[in-house]
Amino acid sequence: MASKGIKDRVAIVGMGCTPFGEHWDKGADDLLVDAATDAYKSAKVDPDQVDAYWLGTMGSGVSGLMLSEALKLDYKPVTRLENMCATGSEAMRNAAYAVASGAYDLVMAIGVEKLKDSGYSGLTGSRPPSDGTDSSMTAPATFSLLAPAYAKKYGVDEATLKQVLARIAWKNHKNGAKNPKAQFRKEVPMDKICASPSVAGMLGIFDCSGVSDGSAAAILCRAEDAHKYTDHPIYLKALSFAAGPAEGYFSQDYDFTTFPEVVASSTDAYKQAGVTNPREQISMAEVHDCFTPTELVLMEDMGFSPRGQAWKDEQEGRFDLEGAQPVNPDGGLKSFGHPIGASGLRMMYEMWLQLRGEAGPRQIKNPKLGLTHNLGGAPGRCVSFVSIVGNSLG
Amino acid sequence: MAGITRYGSYLPYNRLQRAAMGAGKGERAVASYDEDSVSMAVEAARDAVRGAGELGALVFATTSPPYAEKLNAATIAAALDLPRTVRALELGSSTRMGLGALLAGADAAAGGARALVVAADVVIGAPGGARESGGGDGAVAFVTGPDAESLARFVGRASATTEILDVWRLPSDPFAKQWEERFGAETLGPIAVDTATRALKSAGIGPADLRTVVLDGTNARAVALVPEALRLKPEQLADPLLAAVGRTGAAHAGLLLARALDRASAGDKVLVLCCADGCDAVVLEVTDRIASQRPAHAVDRWLGSKRNDLAYNTYLKWRGILPFEPPRRPEPERPAAPPMKRADHWKYGFVGSRCEKCSTGHLPPQRVCVKCGAVDQMREERFADTSCKVATYTLDHLAYTLQPPVVAAIVDYAGGGRLSCELTDVDPKEVAIGNELEMTFRRLYTGQGVHNYFWKARPKR
Numbered sequence: 095m096a097s098k099g100i101k102d103r104v105a106i107v108g109m110g111c112t113p114f115g116e117h118w119d120k121g122a123d124d125l126l127v128d129a130a131t132d133a134y135k136s137a138k139v140d141p142d143q144v145d146a147y148w149l150g151t152m153g154s155g156v157s158g159l160m161l162s163e164a165l166k167l168d169y170k171p172v173t174r175l176e177n178m179c180a181t182g183s184e185a186m187r188n189a190a191y192a193v194a195s196g197a198y199d200l201v202m203a204i205g206v207e208k209l210k211d212s213g214y215s216g217l218t219g220s221r222p223p224s225d226g227t228d229s230s231m232t233a234p235a236t237f238s239l240l241a242p243a244y245a246k247k248y249g250v251d252e253a254t255l256k257q258v259l260a261r262i263a264w265k266n267h268k269n270g271a272k273n274p275k276a277q278f279r280k281e282v283p284m285d286k287i288c289a290s291p292s293v294a295g296m297l298g299i300f301d302c303s304g305v306s307d308g309s310a311a312a313i314l315c316r317a318e319d320a321h322k323y324t325d326h327p328i329y330l331k332a333l334s335f336a337a338g339p340a341e342g343y344f345s346q347d348y349d350f351t352t353f354p355e356v357v358a359s360s361t362d363a364y365k366q367a368g369v370t371n372p373r374e375q376i377s378m379a380e381v382h383d384c385f386t387p388t389e390l391v392l393m394e395d396m397g398f399s400p401r402g403q404a405w406k407d408e409q410e411g412r413f414d415l416e417g418a419q420p421v422n423p424d425g426g427l428k429s430f431g432h433p434i435g436a437s438g439l440r441m442m443y444e445m446w447l448q449l450r451g452e453a454g455p456r457q458i459k460n461p462k463l464g465l466t467h468n469l470g471g472a473p474g475r476c477v478s479f480v481s482i483v484g485n486s487l488g
Numbered sequence: 489m490a491g492i493t494r495y496g497s498y499l500p501y502n503r504l505q506r507a508a509m510g511a512g513k514g515e516r517a518v519a520s521y522d523e524d525s526v527s528m529a530v531e532a533a534r535d536a537v538r539g540a541g542e543l544g545a546l547v548f549a550t551t552s553p554p555y556a557e558k559l560n561a562a563t564i565a566a567a568l569d570l571p572r573t574v575r576a577l578e579l580g581s582s583t584r585m586g587l588g589a590l591l592a593g594a595d596a597a598a599g600g601a602r603a604l605v606v607a608a609d610v611v612i613g614a615p616g617g618a619r620e621s622g623g624g625d626g627a628v629a630f631v632t633g634p635d636a637e638s639l640a641r642f643v644g645r646a647s648a649t650t651e652i653l654d655v656w657r658l659p660s661d662p663f664a665k666q667w668e669e670r671f672g673a674e675t676l677g678p679i680a681v682d683t684a685t686r687a688l689k690s691a692g693i694g695p696a697d698l699r700t701v702v703l704d705g706t707n708a709r710a711v712a713l714v715p716e717a718l719r720l721k722p723e724q725l726a727d728p729l730l731a732a733v734g735r736t737g738a739a740h741a742g743l744l745l746a747r748a749l750d751r752a753s754a755g756d757k758v759l760v761l762c763c764a765d766g767c768d769a770v771v772l773e774v775t776d777r778i779a780s781q782r783p784a785h786a787v788d789r790w791l792g793s794k795r796n797d798l799a800y801n802t803y804l805k806w807r808g809i810l811p812f813e814p815p816r817r818p819e820p821e822r823p824a825a826p827p828m829k830r831a832d833h834w835k836y837g838f839v840g841s842r843c844e845k846c847s848t849g850h851l852p853p854q855r856v857c858v859k860c861g862a863v864d865q866m867r868e869e870r871f872a873d874t875s876c877k878v879a880t881y882t883l884d885h886l887a888y889t890l891q892p893p894v895v896a897a898i899v900d901y902a903g904g905g906r907l908s909c910e911l912t913d914v915d916p917k918e919v920a921i922g923n924e925l926e927m928t929f930r931r932l933y934t935g936q937g938v939h940n941y942f943w944k945a946r947p948k949r
Contacts, residue, residue: 213816214816214817214818215816215817216817218817223823224823224824224827225824225828225834225835226828226835226932226940226941226942227831227834227852229896229909230894231882231884231887232887235886235887235896238882238884239880242880291885292885294882294883294884294886295882295884343907343908344850344854345848346906350880
């Protein structure tokens with residue numbers, strides 16, 4: 095497979111991110127204006143300096159027109175795209191290739207979602223006209239399948255696993271409490287997490303990420319131009335994407351303890367970036383913790399923990415903010431919230447802050463390489479994105 | 489000459505105890521929220537069509553058709569994967585039409601065709617009334633064919649058609665009404681006796697020759713005149729299953745016949761009589777094929793497989809009689825006609841595909857093999873009767889359902905193939921990985937005025 099990567103050829107030179115939460119007083123266009131304005135200011139550019147846009151949203155609007163009309167763009171190209179919950183990262187990935195190609199000099203990737211206008215609990219998707227036979231499992235239900243499978247395969251009793259999952263939620267809420275832009279900013283005690291009634295399987299309310307509104311944006315240029323905008327750019331070392339054949343939904347060999355799509359995309363990303371030992375070389379990561387067992391399994395799929403050991407690493411605090419390999423330092427989907435189109439860019443926003451020493455109470459000491467991981471779909475049938483970023487070339 | 493060559497029956501898993509309705513003793517059979525007369529008809533017919541040979545006609549009788557106008561029999565034919573050239577007939581308007589359908593099947597068989605006759609009903613009544621507590625939900629199916637294949641031959645019959653305001657319901661009314669029973673008994677009683685007498689005469693036998701007598705009708709008093717008039721002994725009378733099941737509308741006479749056949753011996757003569765808006769009576773003689781052509785599920789097997797802790801208000805919600813607070817989830821959208829037609833083998837027939845190159849099974853059917861990548865090298869395979877089991881599962885408390893929680897399972901099929909599928913007729917506490925399952929045809933929901941049928945899995949009954 096030819097996936098050659100564009101390591102160190104593209105830099106992020108400005109970012110913006112709205113607070114995530116229930117923004118009854120802001121529509122999608124308001125959020126886009128807020129995030130874009132913050133990004134322009136961050137890169138110290140006038141809007142007109144941006145040559146092209148990539149707009150990610152799952153269901154809050156259609157067409158690039160959604161952005162160009164809100165921002166009153168001067169007839170610039172705007173691509174609207176979607177890749178389920180990996181939409182925000184997908185916007186960035188495509189913007190990066192465009193600027194690397196030389197077709198444009200300065201581009202913006204921006205994602206937005208307004209989930210709180212529908213009045214429904216949980217995620218709802220709109221589908222094209224169908225034959226009525228599609229699986230009707232909700233998102234929590236599909237991801238809840240990971241937990242008993244993991245417990246069974248690695249001989250972890252379910253009570254212990256429940257504690258491990260609760261600790262993941264606890265960790266992410268603790269991090270979110272240090273984050274003024276997060277949806278949920280209070281620490282949540284373990285016993286409250288464990289006492290929550292079931293939403294699906296072993297998962298209670300606190301095992302599920304927040305439904306929220308928000309927007310985030312990044313401005314990118316070729317690495318050699320980064321100095322025009324900032325003294326502290328961050329460089330893209332890897333961008334990878336894997337869309338699976340939904341093998342898990344057809345093959346009896348799939349056992350719900352892994353995401354082959356994540357393995358494929360992280361393997362490709364490590365190759366592009368020259369990472370040979372992710373556990374040692376990746377300083378910090380923002381991963382797709384839509385549900386607590388997802389984060390657990392991702393640690394192994396991405397090589398941060400050996401197979402069957404992530405639960406111990408979680409329990410020992412390896413992935414805590416103060417741990418050896420902090421995961422979701424900004425609170426993750428869990429406490430920052432998950433406005434679908436924006437999440438991938440929000441993850442990059444934390445890497446941006448951390449790599450520039452601007453993460454305040456969440457600051458990790460001397461991070462070298464950061465990783466963002468963004469997933470869309472369900473275990474057995476999903477898409478996965480991985481990026482690797484750093485604050486120096488080479 | 490013609491006869492019944494195969495048969496099948498079906499009783500739903502749930503029972504509502506009459507005490508829960510404040511209506512006395514015993515219990516009534518209750519179709520689940522995901523069942524209707526069509527889905528139950530399919531379940532009864534699956535046993536009947538097994539080994540029955542090529543069918544030329546389908547006759548469906550019900551007084552609770554899911555569609556008032558759209559051929560419900562076509563859905564039954566599709567779910568059974570019957571030949572596309574089958575002739576269909578759909579009867580309704582009186583519970584006597586179940587037996588009427590059997591007579592139509594007998595006529596088709598006498599004309600040289602094999603006919604599948606199915607009768608099913610979901611019986612409701614105004615809450616607190618006798619129709620509600622006395623009714624039951626169920627289905628029965630018969631295949632009629634030549635003498636040479638019959639396990640019971642038709643040897644006599646008689647009919648009467650009577651204009652009478654006994655049971656009636658306008659199409660726009662949810663609940664049927666019935667005139668006072670004494671009036672019905674007075675008018676219909678003598679008609680039942682007369683029809684029974686003529687049926688026996690046409691068979692050339694007397695009452696004492698009858699091994700089993702099935703008596704069914706809208707008016708118990710009317711029908712009670714028959715044993716008196718014919719001087720039948722109590723042991724000749726088939727248990728009408730009113731205490732344990734309730735009267736299952738158009739299916740009932742046939743259901744009692746099926747139960748009689750479950751216990752019959754070669755040489756037995758059976759009288760089946762149904763009295764409603766007149767009377768139909770048919771006399772059958774059981775042959776020695778009865779021992780080898782019985783269905784996989786006897787009526788008593790369905791009877792014994794049940795859950796009877798249903799709450800009355802749940803029952804009322806299931807039947808749409810009681811409005812209730814909906815969840816904060818979108819209303820289901822109607823399935824669309826072109827995708828349903830393209831996928832009709834899969835959706836109704838549960839026909840998936842198997843790769844001819846590497847033998848991997850696919851549910852739903854695919855053009856590209858998930859294992860070897862071969863394109864357009866698949867053959868069709870019906871998975872409806874394939875053994876299957878729970879690979880893993882979860883209890884979904886967020887998904888909308890009339891029987892929370894949704895039990896969502898990943899189901900693995902013997903010989904390969906996997907499907908993400910809802911389980912039904914199951915106690916969530918008893919689900920475990922490895923549980924053996926069987927597929928069942930259900931109505932998932934009705935969205936924007938369109939019924940959405942598909943398959944679910946249930947623990948083996």
